[in-house]
Amino acid sequence: MDSFEYQANPSRVIFGSGTIARIPAELERLGLSKPLILSTPQQTSQAEDIKKILNGKVAALFGEATMHTPVSITEKASGVALDSGADSIISIGGGSTIGLGKAISFRTGLYHLTIPTTYAGSEVTPILGETQDGRKSTTSDPKILPGTVIYDVDLTMTLPASLSTTSGINAIAHAVEALYARNGNPIISLLAQEGVKALAEALPVIKENPSSKEARSRALYGAWLCGTCLGSVGMSLHHKLCHTLGGSFNLPHAETHTIVLPHALAYNAPSVPQAMAALATALPESDGDAIQGLNRLLQKLEVVRDLQSFGMKEENVAQATEIAVSNPYWNPRAIEPSSIQELIRRAWAGEEAK
Numbered sequence: 001m002d003s004f005e006y007q008a009n010p011s012r013v014i015f016g017s018g019t020i021a022r023i024p025a026e027l028e029r030l031g032l033s034k035p036l037i038l039s040t041p042q043q044t045s046q047a048e049d050i051k052k053i054l055n056g057k058v059a060a061l062f063g064e065a066t067m068h069t070p071v072s073i074t075e076k077a078s079g080v081a082l083d084s085g086a087d088s089i090i091s092i093g094g095g096s097t098i099g100l101g102k103a104i105s106f107r108t109g110l111y112h113l114t115i116p117t118t119y120a121g122s123e124v125t126p127i128l129g130e131t132q133d134g135r136k137s138t139t140s141d142p143k144i145l146p147g148t149v150i151y152d153v154d155l156t157m158t159l160p161a162s163l164s165t166t167s168g169i170n171a172i173a174h175a176v177e178a179l180y181a182r183n184g185n186p187i188i189s190l191l192a193q194e195g196v197k198a199l200a201e202a203l204p205v206i207k208e209n210p211s212s213k214e215a216r217s218r219a220l221y222g223a224w225l226c227g228t229c230l231g232s233v234g235m236s237l238h239h240k241l242c243h244t245l246g247g248s249f250n251l252p253h254a255e256t257h258t259i260v261l262p263h264a265l266a267y268n269a270p271s272v273p274q275a276m277a278a279l280a281t282a283l284p285e286s287d288g289d290a291i292q293g294l295n296r297l298l299q300k301l302e303v304v305r306d307l308q309s310f311g312m313k314e315e316n317v318a319q320a321t322e323i324a325v326s327n328p329y330w331n332p333r334a335i336e337p338s339s340i341q342e343l344i345r346r347a348w349a350g351e352e353a354k
């Protein structure tokens, strides 16, 4: 067996149905009593529900979390935390709200309890992406990792089917790249395969029946495992492309991951036979071919397969290539600019992955 290093990220995880009722007990065991509750404007009612569970004992509610974690919003929310005498932060929502919680916690040292309601996985990573003056920067620090994660499947039931499917593929992408990460290890590979399997089984059921609690539970469990992969090992070409496309052309996060994944996987496939075999085992209907398994899953989910549908222009393809190849992440296959440009063009046009 090859030698490896493995570093676990220390978060406390509570998983189940109705688990938000555990918030008061969790705060009590930490000796905390005045949380600032964060949400997006779309999820303020869930923030209000937490206030009720805590019998109104909160420092304040801040409902302005938004995409890409702008520093201006973080500064405003940090001001609210300070003025209200908050002793902790509770974020409820997807990666955008969790990002705001991380940004405040990193700046102020306040304890961060998070309640994820999508499958993006940010809750179990020590990574923070922020934007200022149109530029995105990423910081990785153990202090960014939220201390407690409460997964409550009930809160994911309202995630629209279309966002559930793309958010689930976003999670699968973390596991895919973990399978061929430079610092990969057997533990993370196990989590990756189990995470892909759970999501690949659950997402088609959610698409047909978004109120299936069993499928929602499987998807949330898979998302936790895939997020753990993202938080533990380095990501490669696929994540670099998605960060470039999302950050520079304002393309939506989960949808971009969904479109790019088969293309990035096809590019890396010749260099990572073991990862491809492991992935094929985890994907139903793959017949031993991971790309076929992924394509069949995406067909079943009827997701959008081209970047032009989200407003990207053909002339942006060359620009995106330049940004993506100028400062690439480590990748198992050498980065060949002309092939990357063709990859992005195919993703833009919605052509088959090759």
Ligand code: NAD
Residues within 6 Å of the ligand: 040, 041, 042, 043, 066, 067, 068, 069, 093, 094, 095, 096, 097, 099, 117, 118, 119, 120, 121, 122, 123, 125, 126, 127, 128, 129, 155, 156, 157, 158, 159, 160, 163, 167, 230, 253, 254
């Ligand atoms: P999001 O947080 O932007 O949420 C999208 C929309 O869905 C929002 O309006 C939100 O309020 C709504 N929503 C979320 N959960 C819902 C629910 N259960 N019911 C109804 N509506 C709901 O989307 P996301 O894909 O979760 O997160 C994307 C962001 O997270 C990106 O900025 C990305 O960079 C970041 N991210 C960071 C990491 C990390 O490790 N740092 C990991 C993954 C994603």
